[in-house]
Amino acid sequence: SCIMIINGPNLNLLGKREPEIYGTTTLAEIQDSCQKLADERGVELEFLQSNHEGAIIDWIHEARERCDAILINPGAFTHTSVAIRDALSAFNGPKVECHLSNVHTREEFRHHSYISPVVNSIIIGAGWRGYPMGLNYLIDSLADKK
Ligand code: DQA
Numbered sequence: 099s100c101i102m103i104i105n106g107p108n109l110n111l112l113g114k115r116e117p118e119i120y121g122t123t124t125l126a127e128i129q130d131s132c133q134k135l136a137d138e139r140g141v142e143l144e145f146l147q148s149n150h151e152g153a154i155i156d157w158i159h160e161a162r163e164r165c166d167a168i169l170i171n172p173g174a175f176t177h178t179s180v181a182i183r184d185a186l187s188a189f190n191g192p193k194v195e196c197h198l199s200n201v202h203t204r205e206e207f208r209h210h211s212y213i214s215p216v217v218n219s220i221i222i223g224a225g226w227r228g229y230p231m232g233l234n235y236l237i238d239s240l241a242d243k244k
Pocket of ligand 1: 107108109171172173174175176196197198199200201208
């Protein structure tokens, strides 16, 4: 199977960006851990990042054709994007929303997610480890369905 991991705006700056909130691990390092896990568990991975809402929506549409599950950290679009939510809603496979920081301990505007109601699982505040956690969950759910 194939799993798409989508990262939203500013996550390309991980490691350099507010490390006290997001940690010092870079996106390339997160990609490496996810790839290692995917190899061990025998699944294909597509690891993507964009600062553009439309690009993220296009990828979610593409996932309908070529992927079985999605893990997404929509960054700030979490709190603003009905369009990303609608695209995810139309994707039938298992979905995880992941945030490095615990958004509920932060500013009020981060407490609401447009995404949470259309995913199966939400992982927040686990830092970079949330990605392999979410990936394991998605691989397990795909295995359950077979
Ligand atoms: C984030 C949380 C969002 O509120 C923020 O806008 C981000 C990163 C996280 O991973 O903790 O860009 O999604």
